[in-house]
Amino acid sequence: MGNQKLKWTAEEEEALLAGVTKHGPGKWKNILRDPDFADQLSNRSNIDLKDKWRNLSVAPDIQGSKDKIRTPKIKAAAFQLAARAIITPTPSANTSLVDPLPRTRSSDLSIDDSCNIVVDAKNAPRYDGMIFEALSALPDANGSDVNAIFNFIQQKRHEVPPNFKRILGSRLRRLAAQGKLEKTQNFYKMNDHSLVIRTPLVARPKEINVKPRQTNSPRPAVSQERVCDASKSAAFKLVEVDMKLDAVEVAMEDTERMIKLAEEAEFILLLAKELHEKCSQGMLVEIN
DNA sequence: ATTAGGG
DNA sequence: CCCTAAT
The missing domain is CATH 1.10.246 (Serum Albumin; Chain A, Domain 1)
Structure with missing residues (x-):
């Protein structure tokens, strides 16, 4: 036992x-x-x-x-x-x-919006498009800051979630980290890598179905449509995977940020405790 | 057999 | 951890 x-x-x-x-x-x-x-x-x-x-x-x-x-x-x-x-x-x-x-x-410490990752995942790639659109349209040759980009996108009447500004922020940082944007002191601008093949086929997998024309063809052979379907769904899955990887990266990013905040908060809390102890002991504490 | 809950 | 009702 x-x-x-x-x-x-x-x-x-x-x-x-x-x-x-x-x-x-x-x-x-x-x-x-x-x-x-x-x-x-x-x-x-x-x-x-x-x-x-x-x-x-x-x-x-x-x-x-x-x-x-x-x-x-x-x-x-x-x-x-x-x-x-x-x-x-x-x-x-x-x-x-x-x-x-x-x-x-x-x-x-309020993990707030972190539960909307799935939604973000679906939208993140689209935001990239908006971002590039904004950057190529905005005059500033030295680059634009988050606010400028944010305003441009809003004026474009693009529907964006309430917390979009923050999403945009992390999005920009990430694109910069990936080298798809050039960042200098909170100002972003495009570079040569900005226009590289970024998910070329975002085409909607809607209705492109080629239905078998009646039952006239007794032996449709190895049917090309099967092949077509296969590659189509394969492409779709690739996009799907791409979006999910993106979601994970964003999640990690946000999480690291949160952990940092949490640690800072905790540190401040320790300071507060220390101060409180000293104060209750009748000490004179000076705060510079 | 297994799980959710209370002890 | 253990015990037990419920599925």
Whole structure:
């Protein structure tokens, strides 16, 4: 009777998180069966997984444990967000997208719009078009700043989400990082790489179907339309993958930004505590 | 057999 | 972690 009260290792937690993102919460026996996680969780039962998940979902991280690791919490959430962006091929008839998404509710630093990634994913590539349109139309030869681009796009009567300005911001930064835009001190302008093949066929996969003309042709042979269909859907899937990768990158970007904010906030909180302690001890604190 | 919840 | 009702 030895191993009761076994502490969860980081590896086990990771495996659990990965398992949940893959199979969904509640599919514990499945996660346990999955050869990908079977080894690391060999000492855990499906019920253990359930309990652990429940704990991870609640604990808003208390500082009691020598402020071990709270970032993993955020990273885990980020991982889930990214995974969610990927695992959303068929908007219907797929996994139950009701993941509780364990997140702190109390000291929550507002992860706000990060749940609209799927939407962003669909729009991000289009924004690129608008951005390039704006940059090529705007006069400033030295480049334009975010506001100029933002205003131009709005005047174009392009419908954009409320948080568009921020999306635009991260979008610009990313394009600059990819070398598709030149950035100098918050001013962006196009360069040679801006016009390279960026998803050439964004053509809508609507109705281009070539239906078989009646049943007159007894032997349509190997049917060219099949081939056509295949390449068409292949192209579509490529675009799809492209968009999803994009979504993940954006998600990571936003997440890193959030983590930074969280850390800064925490630092300030520490300062505040320190000040409070000193003040309550009757000390005179001067703030420069 | 398995899962969700309460203890 | 364990126990139990519910599916």
